[in-house]
Amino acid sequence: MxxxxxxxxxxxxxxxxxxxxxxxxxxxxxxxxxxxxxxxxxxxxxxxxxxxxxxxxxxxxxxxxxxxxxxxxxxxxxxxxxxxxxxxxxxxxxxxxxxxxxxxxxxxxxxAQTGKGKRLYLATGNQDKTTRIYDIRNMSETLHVLRANVGAVRSLHFSSDGRHLAVAEPLDFVHIYDATTYDQSQVIDFFGEIAGVSFTPDDNSLFIANADDRVGSIMEFGRINHGCWQDDDCFLV
Known part of the structure; x- marks a missing residue:
């Protein structure tokens, strides 16, 4: 009732x-x-x-x-x-x-529309140069440990559709992970300190704030297919 x-x-x-x-x-x-x-x-x-x-x-x-x-x-x-x-x-x-x-x-x-099961992920950026992925229903278990190149992870965002995770190191590197498996990523490699990253609501662009005193700027990387964003170069590793 x-x-x-x-x-x-x-x-x-x-x-x-x-x-x-x-x-x-x-x-x-x-x-x-x-x-x-x-x-x-x-x-x-x-x-x-x-x-x-x-x-x-x-x-x-x-x-x-x-x-x-x-x-x-x-x-x-x-x-x-x-x-x-x-x-x-x-x-x-x-x-x-x-x-x-x-x-x-x-x-x-x-x-709620399709009835297809969902896993609800939480991502943390850490001082030990890792991003750690958890299922919020079982926070005692780490599902994935994603390692950075040079420093602590300072900024990270899921895309609106939940299919990608952008992870920014303190400088030079932004990683865009396939959030369905986390077994591959696109790496955007450039010069400069990173102030933050964010997807647009339609997930068609990724903005990166470059805070370097000499070459600081807001860079936009456009999505060219289901798993790649491009400025000048685009590659998967």
Whole structure:
């Protein structure tokens, strides 16, 4: 059962639901079916707004699915399959990520649109000349240790799509890693101290702030394919 924004919704053991607007004194209950599956027990319901502002019910069911149902039409707008009965699911504040738990020891963090699993990475730049990658669900284990050439890592940023990580050393070197595997990187090698790096929101450019007294500038490297940014030279190592 869930109640929010004057809407009350209840799910049952056979995939049925009842919905009522509690602000309407003589409001009529709306009945319907979430699923016709024989194991379609409703385990949990949450009332949420999606990224477009539509008011929806996020329903976790015993038939291995989480569903989004439009409150105004009582129509299912999305179904996400899981490998086990879903006991509870919820959306992140930005409505991009869905977390589900069920009849298993693990939980799943997935893209709320596609249902594809996500790993949430945290990258740290360190004085020992390394960048260290962690999965935020298990901070006790380092997934990757990426070594710099000359000094401590001072600036690092993931691209908006999460596919690349730019890592700046204190001078001369910026590394752009493939964030799906971290087994290869593009190295931008130039002269000068580095004040910072940043991708543009569309990930089509990378800006590097060169803080050298003699040749200081803001350099822009344009993306020329899925894994390479170019000014004059572009290479992978």
């Amino acid at each position: 869930a109640c929010r924004n004057n809407v009350l919704i209840v799910g049952g053991n056979s995939g049925e639901f009842a919905l009522k607007r509690v602000d309407e004194k003589d409001g009529t209950e709306h009945w319907g079916a979430i699923t016709s599956d024989a194991s379609g027990i409703t385990n949990h319901i949450d009332l949420v707004h999606d990224r477009n502002g539509a008011f929806q019910a996020l329903i976790s069911s015993n038939d291995f699915r989480a569903r989004l149902m439009d409150i105004n039409t009582s129509k299912m707008t999305r179904e996400i399959d899981f490998p086990w009965a879903v006991n509870c699911s919820t959306l992140s504040m930005d409505r991009r990520i869905l977390c589900a738990v069920g009849d298993a020891t693990e939980s799943i963090i997935a893209d």
